[in-house]
Amino acid sequence: MNLDALNVLAPVAAIVGLAGVAGWVFTTWLRVKNGYPLENSWGKAVYPKTSDEAMERVKLISQENAQLRAELGSVKDRLAVVERIVTDESHRVASEIEALRRPAN
Numbered sequence: 001m002n003l004d005a006l007n008v009l010a011p012v013a014a015i016v017g018l019a020g021v022a023g024w025v026f027t028t029w030l031r032v033k034n035g036y037p038l039e040n041s042w043g044k045a046v047y048p049k050t051s052d053e054a055m056e057r058v059k060l061i062s063q064e065n066a067q068l069r070a071e072l073g074s075v076k077d078r079l080a081v082v083e084r085i086v087t088d089e090s091h092r093v094a095s096e097i098e099a100l101r102r103p104a105n
Contacts, residue, residue: 031038037045085093 028038040046
């Protein structure tokens with residue numbers, strides 16, 4: 001390798017190394033800023049969040065999950081009724097509707 005190639009390659013290698021370090025610092029800053037726990041090389045949290053705010057978030061998400069499950073249950077029930085109406089024979093549905101219209105004696 002001649003000296004001219006080494007003079008060109010050394011600054012490029014330094015720039016690539018600095019860009020890698022700057023990228024790592026930037027991603028770590030973004031994680032901290034957005035509340036993600038930092039991880040070690042094994043994927044375990046270095047400083048896990050156990051604040052009251054995090055616990056309140058978990059409670060709110062759990063409540064929302066329960067509400068959404070209840071809503072999904074009612075949607076499933078309504079869909080079952082619609083499926084029954086669509087798949088039943090038309091004269092049977094018509095007779096049920098007419099039976100509902102007749103006054104009870």
